Amino acid sequence: xxxxxxxxxxxxxxxxxxxxxxxxxxxxxxxxxxxxxxxxxxxxxxxxxxxxxxxxxxxxxxxxxxxxxxxxxxxxxxxxxxxxxxxxxxxxxxxxxxxxxxxxxxxxxxxxxxxxxxxxxxxxxxxxxxxxxxxxxxxxxxxxxxxxxxxxxxxxxxxxxxxxxxxxxxxxxxxxxxxxxxxxxxxxxxxxxxxxxxxxxxxxxxxxxxxxxxxxxxxxxxxxxxxxxxxxxxxxxxxxxxxxxxxxxxxxxxxxxxxxxxxxxxxxxxxxxxxxxxxxxxxxxxxxxxxxxxxxxxxxxxxxxxxxxxxxxxxxxxxxxxxxxxxxxxxxxxxxxx
Numbered sequence: 551x552x553x554x555x556x557x558x559x560x561x562x563x564x565x566x567x568x569x570x571x572x573x574x575x576x577x578x579x580x581x582x583x584x585x586x587x588x589x590x591x592x593x594x595x596x597x598x599x600x601x602x603x604x605x606x607x608x609x610x611x612x613x614x615x616x617x618x619x620x621x622x623x624x625x626x627x628x629x630x631x632x633x634x635x636x637x638x639x640x641x642x643x644x645x646x647x648x649x650x651x652x653x654x655x656x657x658x659x660x661x662x663x664x665x666x667x668x669x670x671x672x673x674x675x676x677x678x679x680x681x682x683x684x685x686x687x688x689x690x691x692x693x694x695x696x697x698x699x700x701x702x703x704x705x706x707x708x709x710x711x712x713x714x715x716x717x718x719x720x721x722x723x724x725x726x727x728x729x730x731x732x733x734x735x736x737x738x739x740x741x742x743x744x745x746x747x748x749x750x751x752x753x754x755x756x757x758x759x760x761x762x763x764x765x766x767x768x769x770x771x772x773x774x775x776x777x778x779x780x781x782x783x784x785x786x787x788x789x790x791x792x793x794x795x796x797x798x799x800x801x802x803x804x805x806x807x808x809x810x811x812x813x814x815x816x817x818x819x820x821x822x823x824x825x826x827x828x829x830x831x832x833x834x835x836x837x838x839x840x841x842x843x844x845x846x847x848x849x850x851x852x853x854x855x856x857x858x859x860x861x862x863x864x865x866x867x868x869x870x871x872x873x874x875x876x877x878x879x880x881x882x883x884x885x886x887x888x
Contacts, residue, residue, distance in 0.1 A: 551637065552598075558630055569621050588851055602638055604851065609635035673848040675807060678715070679814030680845065681868050683707045684838045687818045688831070688872040692879025697826035704819035708812055716808035723800040730791045738781050741774075749774040752783065817841045835869065842868040 567577045582590070589601045613631035616622040686707040690700050741748045752770035757763055774780045785791045821833030846864030850857050 555634055555637070558634070562627060562630070565622075565625070565627070584857070585851060592851075606635050606638040609638065673845060673851075675715070675810030676814035677842075677845045677864075679708070679711060679811035680817055680838060680841055681814075681871055682711055683815035684818040684834070684868060685871045685875040687822075687834060689875035689879035691831050691834075692876035693882055694880075697822050697830055700830070701819065701822040704815075704822065708815040708819065711815055712808045712811040715811045716804040719807035720800045720804035723803040727800065734781070734785050734791065737785060741777060741781055745774050745777075745780075748780065752780075814841070814845075835872070838872070839865050839869060 563580070570577045589604065593601045609631045613628045613635065616625075616628040616631060622628065683704060687700055687704045690703045695703075737748075749767075749770045752773060753763075753766045756766035756769055761769065773783050818834045818838045821830045821837060824830075825833055842865045843861040846861035847857050849855075849864065850860045
């Protein structure tokens, strides 16, 4: 299916090359963008599920853009892109895209999307730790406390924030697991009590996936004949639950959440291990600004926006939050001193 998609995209590329040539512009050699190379590396290293939601969103965006673009709106391009988005959705729902659930849970944080976008969780988890601890450190620095006090506060903020994130993630995943277990138990009761109704539901599901009615009914009858296999299939097809994983390990998710938050939160604290006063504050701001830019660059993998735009936007927002807490800290420091 991926090869078929690639063939169609090759035809799209040729279409646009022809349009450019007709306008008097030579397209030149093709070169994958840094974003495409990065997404390709992620897919190769961690499996297609890491990038499938991003690619699917891009297909939907392209279909809307093509629908209003003069050269494309009366062609098959908008329909192709819509079809690609639906196909990628189906791949993600039915196969997980090739990424094991346990690996996905390790990267998921409280920002999990319905599509299971692990990359989004990783980027935003680190961003949470960086921005929140930078703001905390700058607030304390604004109150003119000693470097040792700022360092202790920053480390305390790191541990407290990471612990809170990990606990929240553990509760979220564990609650989901318990809910899934309850749903599967209810499905098992229904399968035992009214197997003919469950068989009809399965047949309808397979018809919705494109099987002819007769084949769908035959397949549903074969599955329901084995209750264990039928329950597994109903859980996956009707409830969208993988009974073998149940959303992943709560402990793995909590550990990943703790690590991702701590990874971002340690950045603004590092200079205070070696410096004091204004040099330490300046070093914290410079180091954090660099990390914020990198996070913004990471976000472009999700959004497709300009690297410079996303990077500098992230820097401005993060430093604005730090500046606000620094100002508040300064006012509190003056009031306490007075």
